[in-house]
Amino acid sequence: MSVSTPTAAAAAPHHSKQISFDKIASAAQRLRDRLHRTPVMTSRILDAMSSRQLYFKCEHLQRTGSFKARGALNAVLCLLEEARENGRATPAGVATHSSGNHGQALAWAARECGLTCCVVVPEGTSPAKTAAIRAYGAEIFLCQPNMRARRQACARLAEERGLVVVPPFDDYRVMAGQGTVALELLEQVAELDAVLVPISGGGLSSGIAVACRHLKPELRVHCVEPAGKGLAECLAARQPLWPNPDAFLTTIADGLRLQSAGELTFPVLCDLAQPVVLSVSDAEMALGCRLAFRYLKQVIEPASAAALHAAVFAAADRLPDHLRHIGVVLTGGNLDPDTLPSLLAMAGGSE
Incomplete structure (x- = not known):
């Protein structure tokens, strides 16, 4: 220490x-x-x-x-509230990049709110965490194990599919x-x-x-x-x-x-x-x-x-x-x- x-x-x-x-x-x-x-x-x-x-x-x-369930669910619920308040359509779904816990949390939150979820996961992530992300209903995409690759892959995926990015912490x-x-x-x-x-x-x-x-x-x-x-x-x-x-x-x-x-x-x-x-x-x-x-x-x-x-x-x-x-x-x-x-x-x- x-x-x-x-x-x-x-x-x-x-x-x-x-x-x-x-x-x-x-x-x-x-x-x-x-x-x-x-x-x-x-x-x-x-x-x-x-x-x-x-x-x-x-x-x-x-x-x-x-603890990641707190931030993920709050972000998803805020997105839905903002869409209703501004007369916009409900988002098609959400996307993020994660080494495990935020991916699980966002997949669960999206499922709870009836949205699709895609998670960019760096190669080498714990198999147990990857399996859990899938179990909560998210679609997984692998990328190189560095933050730049994670962000780029997530942004590209969100643009292609019309998803809203929910970052793991900087939000x-x-x-x-x-x-x-x-x-x-x-x-x-x-x-x-x-x-x-x-x-x-x-x-x-x-x-x-x-x-x-x-x-x-x-x-x-x-x-x-x-x-x-x-x-x-x-x-x-x-x-x-x-x-x-x-x-x-x-x-x-x-x-x-x-x-x-x-x-x-x-x-x-x-x-x-x-x-x-x-x-x-x-x-x-x-x-x-x-x-x-x-x-x-x-x-x-x-x-x-x-x-x-x-x-x-x-x-x-x-x-x-x-x-x-x-x-x-x-x-x-x-x-x-x-x-x-x-x-x-x-x-x-x-x-």
Whole structure:
């Protein structure tokens, strides 16, 4: 576990007006009775290990197995509302590019709303996640495993078929849907001092940051990244310093492989997220999976395990002592069961 604490940068203009709390609150109303209100779990053993009180928000138990259902369904419902309000025809369908969880979520959301769905999937995506996307009724198209190829293939497909693109994170409707995680969590645990959120493109962390700033301004939102992402340096500079924004990281967390944050999400994070970013290695994520399996009796993805490991092993030494109540977002549980034995073996007995 490594922690970066960059020097505070000069203030910059606020860029998060397009993802307001009102839009998150509207999303919560829109999604009510359509999604699970996921539980919060606790563990005395993990509390003792961390010297904090930890509250695990179980988004791996959400519909489609991840928090992504929130943003996808909110975006689709917004599209339908906008069409009705403006007297336009209902969209023919939706399209996206995804390494797994957003593809599943959008396929499910489209099916729930009676729309077709096409998903561009990079080669090498987990077979379990690809099969799940298909099972929810989407048509799958393979592409080269880089972000540029994903975006280009998705745009081409949408143009050819008259579909509306719903991006996996860089979309204000998606971000608002993801922000509803924080509304629920603060209703369930009002005394929270901080929330740890795994980050890839930043849709979840930015949505949560906006909601928390409105509901409890003193609450801190810390991003948890796979080693090598370099988010702390970018937040310190308030600039996206990634030399190749479309690059993917080599990590066991397929949900966290994108190196850069999004064009829409990054300014929000600069304004509202904490500059201290927690970086987690593959071995530490594997250990997080092992801890969840042993003490929470839950199977989670490595992306979720990144936040769990950060909470258990970084909170005592790296976060200020007055932050006693820590929320931890377990983002997904779509793990190929065939990989579980090797994942647990990678963790060893280091706990």
